[in-house]
Amino acid sequence: MLVWERPEPPNRPVLAPLNRERIVLAAIQLADADGLEAVSLRKVAAALGVGPMRLYTYIASKEELLDLMVDAVHAEIRPVGDGWREVLRSLAETTRQAAHEHEWLADLLGGRPQLGPHALARGEAVVAALGGVDVDAVMPVVTAVDAYVIGAVRREIAERRAERVTGMDEKRWQASLGPYLERTFATGRFPALATVVRDAAHLDADHTFRIGLDFLLDGIEARISR
Amino acid sequence: MLVWERPEPPNRPVLAPLNRERIVLAAIQLADADGLEAVSLRKVAAALGVGPMRLYTYIASKEELLDLMVDAVHAEIRPVGDGWREVLRSLAETTRQAAHEHEWLADLLGGRPQLGPHALARGEAVVAALGGVDVDAVMPVVTAVDAYVIGAVRREIAERRAERVTGMDEKRWQASLGPYLERTFATGRFPALATVVRDAAHLDADHTFRIGLDFLLDGIEARISR
DNA sequence: GTACTGATCGATACACTGTATCGACTGATG
DNA sequence: CATCAGTCGATACAGTGTATCGATCAGTAC
Numbered sequence: 001m002l003v004w005e006r007p008e009p010p011n012r013p014v015l016a017p018l019n020r021e022r023i024v025l026a027a028i029q030l031a032d033a034d035g036l037e038a039v040s041l042r043k044v045a046a047a048l049g050v051g052p053m054r055l056y057t058y059i060a061s062k063e064e065l066l067d068l069m070v071d072a073v074h075a076e077i078r079p080v081g082d083g084w085r086e087v088l089r090s091l092a093e094t095t096r097q098a099a100h101e102h103e104w105l106a107d108l109l110g111g112r113p114q115l116g117p118h119a120l121a122r123g124e125a126v127v128a129a130l131g132g133v134d135v136d137a138v139m140p141v142v143t144a145v146d147a148y149v150i151g152a153v154r155r156e157i158a159e160r161r162a163e164r165v166t167g168m169d170e171k172r173w174q175a176s177l178g179p180y181l182e183r184t185f186a187t188g189r190f191p192a193l194a195t196v197v198r199d200a201a202h203l204d205a206d207h208t209f210r211i212g213l214d215f216l217l218d219g220i221e222a223r224i225s226r
Numbered sequence: 227m228l229v230w231e232r233p234e235p236p237n238r239p240v241l242a243p244l245n246r247e248r249i250v251l252a253a254i255q256l257a258d259a260d261g262l263e264a265v266s267l268r269k270v271a272a273a274l275g276v277g278p279m280r281l282y283t284y285i286a287s288k289e290e291l292l293d294l295m296v297d298a299v300h301a302e303i304r305p306v307g308d309g310w311r312e313v314l315r316s317l318a319e320t321t322r323q324a325a326h327e328h329e330w331l332a333d334l335l336g337g338r339p340q341l342g343p344h345a346l347a348r349g350e351a352v353v354a355a356l357g358g359v360d361v362d363a364v365m366p367v368v369t370a371v372d373a374y375v376i377g378a379v380r381r382e383i384a385e386r387r388a389e390r391v392t393g394m395d396e397k398r399w400q401a402s403l404g405p406y407l408e409r410t411f412a413t414g415r416f417p418a419l420a421t422v423v424r425d426a427a428h429l430d431a432d433h434t435f436r437i438g439l440d441f442l443l444d445g446i447e448a449r450i451s452r
Numbered sequence: 453g454t455a456c457t458g459a460t461c462g463a464t465a466c467a468c469t470g471t472a473t474c475g476a477c478t479g480a481t482g
Numbered sequence: 483c484a485t486c487a488g489t490c491g492a493t494a495c496a497g498t499g500t501a502t503c504g505a506t507c508a509g510t511a512c
Contacts, residue, residue: 151373
């Protein structure tokens with residue numbers, strides 16, 4: 001076919017020149033939509049209308065891209081409140097909320113040290129808001145809250161995914177989990193566990209998170225105000 | 227080359243017939259030696275002297291293999307001690323120790339619900355040892371401790387790896403991190419954070435873990451004994 | 453003893469990954 | 483206008499998880 005007969009290629013929407021921000025944004029959109037395993041350099045590049053290797057001008061490896069994604073989300077985490085307890089609670093809640101909006105965060109949180117500008121800015125905001133606290137106590141306290149949040153969020157998101165795999169809401173999932181646990185408990189090998197699972201009150205995710213957080217904050221309070 | 231000229235293949239050490247335990251053990255050895263990303267079905271199979279597809283007789287996917295690995299390690303986690311506080315502390319410490327022996331555990335802990343037999347047996351041991359505690363309080367308390375441990379271990383291992391990448395011990399790593407942080411702090415954008423990092427006492431990993439755990443246990447104590 | 457059947461097994465193949473390499477092109481310089 | 487240095491990204495490579503399906507083998511029927 002001669003040139004004249006061929007239609008011009010549909011003119012791609014003129015892409016703004018590439019930069020890290022656009023790359024990270026595209027990666028986050030992919031991850032939000034289809035999970036972290038949907039983030040491949042090829043797909044990110046395709047979403048931006050460029051070849052995969054083009055990205056290596058801006059990042060040295062995929063790991064760096066993931067680091068940038070996590071740091072970008074840290075921009076959304078800004079604890080507010082009066083007094084150290086409200087600040088730490090806000091830190092925990094906003095982090096959890098960010099993980100709800102970006103479930104892939106649960107896969108990355110705590111996986112690598114966070115030293116990006118937004119992560120540091122978050123740290124600055126926290127430390128600044130903890131002005132009244134003894135300087136030697138600040139790091140241990142913030143570290144402990146971070147650790148709890150990372151673990152709690154991971155557990156929570158993991159459970160949510162397991163529910164979703166079966167396409168079930170919470171109740172159906174527990175009903176489907178039930179038979180397996182019932183059969184297992186029927187062996188009599190886990191009597192104490194069986195009792196707790198069967199007889200104890202079951203809390204929803206919100207309450208579970210908050211109760212654990214309260215434990216931790218109570219314990220912190222006892223040592224800080226001492 | 228004719229058959230007659232070719233030497234017989236070295237007769238492979240007669241491999242015991244395959245089973246899940248052997249597969250999981252091989253995978254764990256690979257992960258212990260070279261990290262989780264060294265665990266591929268091909269490598270595991272090669273270590274066992276079989277073809278990759280052979281494994282699919284025993285597992286349905288790689289994820290299942292990882293689940294089995296985590297469950298296998300749960301067999302090592304058996305909290306002991308008198309009284310709920312010692313039991314929970316032991317739970318946390320033995321889990322942390324397992325993660326030190328199997329660093330890849332930090333990548334998997336909390337990533338999927340743990341319902342395997344050894345994980346349930348661990349749960350049984352914990353719940354049984356918490357006999358004196360109010361039945362409705364058991365789950366929230368254990369869940370909170372688990373969350374803290376998962377997050378704390380992840381952070382700790384992540385830091386340890388970052389140190390190792392540079393081939394440095396702790397002091398050199400901080401010295402190498404120093405310049406970056408110094409330069410960043412020199413911008414004046416993180417004054418409060420800079421003060422804490424520069425002036426506050428720095429705890430080692432053991433102390434950091436234990437302090438956070440004490441916060442949590444103190445808070446639990448306050449509510450349990452109420 | 454032979455022929456057939458059913459199940460089992462694993463080699464091959466596929467689609468995809470992250471990224472090293474290096475030829476082609478571009479813009480600057482003599 | 484010719485040459486060169488430097489940049490860019492298409493191609494290629496080594497690896498991944500796993501679907502497929504032909505070959506193989508054990509067991510059965512005659």
